[in-house]
Each structure stands twice: as C-alpha cells, then as structure tokens.
Amino acid sequence: MTAPTAPAPAAPSPLLELLAGFIQELREAGLPVSLTENLDAMEAVKHIPLEDREAFKYALAATLVKNNAHWRSFETVFEVYFSLRGKEYLIESDEEGDESSDAAGDADASDVPMQGQGGAGGRMTNDELAEMLYRALMRGDEAMMRAIARQAVERFAGMEPGRPVGGTYYLYRTLRNLDLDNLFERLMDQARDDAPEPLTPLEERLEADEYQHRLEKLKQEVEAEIRRRLVADRGVEAMAKTLRKPLPEDVDFMHASREEMANLRKAIYPLTRRLAVRLARKRRHGRKGPLDFRNTVRHSLSYGGVPAEPKFRFPRPAKPEIMVIADISGSVAAFARFTLHLVYAISSQFSKVRAFVFIDGLDEVTRFFEGVEDITEAVHRVNTEADVVWVDGHSDYGHAFEVFWKEYGKDVGPKTSVMILGDARNNYHSSQSWVIKEIRHKARHVYWLNPEPRSYWDTGDSIVGEYGIHCDGVYECRNLRQLEAFVEKLA
Numbered sequence: 001m002t003a004p005t006a007p008a009p010a011a012p013s014p015l016l017e018l019l020a021g022f023i024q025e026l027r028e029a030g031l032p033v034s035l036t037e038n039l040d041a042m043e044a045v046k047h048i049p050l051e052d053r054e055a056f057k058y059a060l061a062a063t064l065v066k067n068n069a070h071w072r073s074f075e076t077v078f079e080v081y082f083s084l085r086g087k088e089y090l091i092e093s094d095e096e097g098d099e100s101s102d103a104a105g106d107a108d109a110s111d112v113p114m115q116g117q118g119g120a121g122g123r124m125t126n127d128e129l130a131e132m133l134y135r136a137l138m139r140g141d142e143a144m145m146r147a148i149a150r151q152a153v154e155r156f157a158g159m160e161p162g163r164p165v166g167g168t169y170y171l172y173r174t175l176r177n178l179d180l181d182n183l184f185e186r187l188m189d190q191a192r193d194d195a196p197e198p199l200t201p202l203e204e205r206l207e208a209d210e211y212q213h214r215l216e217k218l219k220q221e222v223e224a225e226i227r228r229r230l231v232a233d234r235g236v237e238a239m240a241k242t243l244r245k246p247l248p249e250d251v252d253f254m255h256a257s258r259e260e261m262a263n264l265r266k267a268i269y270p271l272t273r274r275l276a277v278r279l280a281r282k283r284r285h286g287r288k289g290p291l292d293f294r295n296t297v298r299h300s301l302s303y304g305g306v307p308a309e310p311k312f313r314f315p316r317p318a319k320p321e322i323m324v325i326a327d328i329s330g331s332v333a334a335f336a337r338f339t340l341h342l343v344y345a346i347s348s349q350f351s352k353v354r355a356f357v358f359i360d361g362l363d364e365v366t367r368f369f370e371g372v373e374d375i376t377e378a379v380h381r382v383n384t385e386a387d388v389v390w391v392d393g394h395s396d397y398g399h400a401f402e403v404f405w406k407e408y409g410k411d412v413g414p415k416t417s418v419m420i421l422g423d424a425r426n427n428y429h430s431s432q433s434w435v436i437k438e439i440r441h442k443a444r445h446v447y448w449l450n451p452e453p454r455s456y457w458d459t460g461d462s463i464v465g466e467y468g469i470h471c472d473g474v475y476e477c478r479n480l481r482q483l484e485a486f487v488e489k490l491a
Contacts, residue, residue, distance in 0.1 A: 015050065016042055022081050023064070027079050030247045031070050031311045037063055053082070069248045079227055126177075129155070133178065137187060137214050137421060142340070145214075148222035150176055170226045171219075178222075182216050187211045187305040227399055249480040253335040253451050260333070264480065265376070268338060272345035320444060321352040325404060327422030328383060329359045329395045335451035335477070336421050337379050342483060343419070344369050344378070356408070357382055358400035361390035364408070395425060397467075398432035400409065405435045409442075417445040420471075423452045424464035431463050436470040446470065449477040 019042055040063040047368045048059050057078050065074050124132070129151060136144035153159070156177040157170040191207045192199055199207065250265035251260045295311040323341055326336035339402045340355060354366045368381045390399060412418065418439055425436050440446045448471045450457065450464055468474040477483050 008236075018047060018050075019060075022060075022077070025077050025081050026064065026074065029073050030250055031064070031073060031077075032040050032066070032160035033064055034208060037066075050082075053138060056082075059085075067270075069263065069270075073247055079224055085379070117240070121147070124151070130178070130183075133218075134183060134186060136216070137183065137211065140214055142217065145218050146221050149218060149225050153222060153225045153229065154397075157226060157229075159226070171223055171251075174222050175219065178218075180218075184211055184215060247320065249484070251480070252478050254332070254478065256334065264338065267480060268341055268345070272342060320350055321354075321413070321415050322350045323354050323358075323408075323412065323418045325356045325358070325399055325400075325418065325420045326364075327359070327395060327397070328357045328386070328388065329393075332421075332423055332451060333383065335449075337383070338480070339419075339421050339449065339477075339483060340379055340382070341375050342487060346374050346487065354411075355382075356404060357386050357388055358397075358403075359388045359390075359393055360399055361388050362400040362403040362407075363387040384415065394427050396429045397422065397424060397426045398430040401432050401435040404413060405438060409435075409438065410441055412442045414444055416443045417447070418443050420446070420448045420467075421451075423450055423462065424448075424457075424467055425461045426463050431466050433463075433466045433470060436467050440470050440472075445472045447472055447486070448474040449483075450474060451478050452476075453478065 014394050020038075023033050023038055023041070040058055044059045044063050045056065048055050050056055057075075060078065061071070061074055065071055110461065133148050133152075135141075136148060150275065153170070156174045158173055159170055188208060188211065189206075205282075248260070248263045249271075252266060253264075253446075256264060259307070290312065292311045296309070299311060301311055311400070322343065324340060326340060328336045336357070344353060344355075354364065354371075355369065356362055356364050363386045365382045365386050368378045368385070371376070372378045390396070418437075436446065448464065448468060452462070454476050464474060473480070475486055477486060
C-alpha cells in the first residue's frame, strides 16, 4: 500500500517575499522591527496595491515605524528598495525619458498654457519650464511639481551612467538652475499684489511659510528622482549602502554633521521624557521592604484573621545628588553639551544637580541652569560665559581636578554620585589622579563617560586608564543610545 503523498507547500506570495526583503533592509539600517510588526505590515499591504506608491509607503510606516526620529531613515530605505519595483518607476533611455517626461508634464498640467512647444513632442525652453514651475508653486499643484522635477533632473543634473558622483552634486546642479530663491521672491511679490490690502506681518509670515513648504516639497521630489536614476544606474544594493544613514540615537557625538546635530537635538526631547517616566516608575515599584506586622494584622481583621495578606513596608529610596564635571574643549564639547542637556532634563529624579565645566581651568555653571525653561540657552551660556581658561586653553585634566578638589571637594558626600565627561586626553600634563581617588573615598559613586571608541583609550596622550582605576566604572558613551543606557544605571 502506497503512503499518501503530502501536499506540496504553497509558494510564498511575491508581494510577501518583496516585503520580507524590505524589512531585512530596515533592520540592517538599524530600525527595530519586531515579528508582530512584520505580521501587521504583511496584513496591511494585502489591501493596498503596490502601484499606489504613497498609500503603500504610509501603510508600511504606520505598522513598522515606532519613533518619529526614524522616519527619514525609513523613507530613504523605502525609496531605494522600491525604486525599480513596478513599471511606473522604470527609467528609460534619455530620448524616451524626454518624451515620457513631456507627456507626464502635459498630463499633469493639461490646464496650464504651454507656449513655445512647437507642436506635439516639442521641447520646452528653460524659461518656459521656469514659468510652469512658478505656476505650479502658486497653485500648490504637487502632481505638476513632480512632473517638473523629472524634467529638471533630465535637463540640469548632467547625470552620466557609471559616473562615480554622489547624489548631492546632482541635486546642487539641478536646484541651482531652478533658482529657487528668485522663485520665492516672485511668489511673495505676487501674494502682496493679490492681497486687497497690505499684508500684516502675521499674514506675510504665513504666506512665506506656505511657499517655503511647497519649495521644500519640490526639493524632495527632485531628490527622489535623482535617487531613482542612481538606483537604475548602480543597482539597489550599492545605493542602499551609500544612502544608509545611522539613526539619530546611533549618531556619533564626535563626528556628527550639522544636519545630524539638528536631528539629535530633536531626538533628545522625547528621550528625556521617556527616561524621566521610566526612572520615576522604577522608584515607585522598588523591591519590597520588611514585613509590616501591624498593617498586616489590621487588614486581616476584615477576614476574621483568615486568610492573612502580608503587608510590607515600601522603602522610598533616597534620590542621589549628582555632580557633573565636563570637559568642553574641542570636539568633546558636543558630547558634553548633550550630556548636560539630558541630565538637567531629568533633574527631577535627583535631589540636587551641580555642573562644572573645564578646559585647563574649571568653573561651576549650575547658575546658568537655575530657573530656566530652555536648557539649550543655558548650555549656550555655558559655552560662551564659563571661566574655563587658565593658561592657554588646552586640556589640562590634572589642574582642573586640583581646582575642583580645592574649591568643591568638601561638598562631596556619601549621597553624591560624580559623573566625569571627557576623553582624558591630557596633552601630556600631570594627571593628578589622586584627586579622583580622594573623590571616590567620599562619594557614593564615581563614573567616567568617554566619547571615544574603547580601542582609542590609553593611546597617545589619553590616560583614561590612570583615572579609571579609581572609578566605579568607565563607559564608552558615543551616542544617545549609550547615554540613555548609562542614565538608567545612574538613577
């Protein structure tokens, strides 16, 4: 008797295979995607066609993106991964691309007069393209802006197959030829002319904000078109590696660009709120204390003594005092700025926070943070007004620590946690590590946060090991993720 043959497993859906590859790309870019979120995304895209690009993207974002700071990374991965998935995203040859672009422009702007085209298939002049763009911006016509963006990249970017040039160069060439500053002035002049009465300052500001928003949308469309063409030329995998950027919480403090710094400042606010809530909850739900016999008996009376529900005393752990001693010299300043920002933002979880900054001199800057609502302004005052130069303004940890011990050592007590921020690069001056040893004898804890990679420690003029033997812990702290992990440990 022949055993029945097991049915062959159903072939996986091509769409689900495509989605699985996309989720893998997200994980490689650093975005946390759980199995549950993966399943939610698979269920969502069953109801949305791939051809509806915007709806498809936002459906995936709604199920896979948990943090607003991750949106830019998600969007980049999406644009690269799905750039060649469907006929509507194919990049034709130059000649065909011109015709299709003109056709798209005609379709999107059928109600806009197009002079000078010379009949069907004619090519617009640069002036006519600029005029068309002006009208699209006036009306906020996103479909027309998308078509013009394709035309502009075709005409101005100067993209050549196989040329090892980044997308930023092509973006610069395209936007320079579009002359967006002049377009903005034209739009504002037209808004003033169309108004029945002179615009108030508020109305002018609102008009300016609206047109800036539309211009930013145009820039995004141009960037997306350049990205699609680069993917077509170099391949999805190569472009994914090129365009992949670290998440805000993984950006290195020491090497962050201006844009990354701006993203870090945005990311730190929700981080501080989340940390403060987490630390407060941690204190409320601490370990049970000893048995409270009197309270146990009192509560058991309502049951006649049986059953007895044991009651415990819940200790209220004392909030630690924090002293922050931060090196603000050179590239370390960015690290110190964000650390001070974070510590003061969650200062409600500490009984007292005092801050000291140094280069070769040392100054207490606690006063800059007292009674202020904008911590960013306080940190700016620290960087501009603190008296931290003793001789030549080059890092001298030994002298700074000596000044701290002489002036403020008496304030260190058994409830004090001391947090030292710096790379311990001492320019070959005397370390005066005995100061850290003395602080450790008096303080509750002494921690050292170093923004350099661990492999750089104790190389060149770094003497972090000399100080570290007197600390409770020396931690690599190069980004917000590591900083968050440490603050949880601190409290």
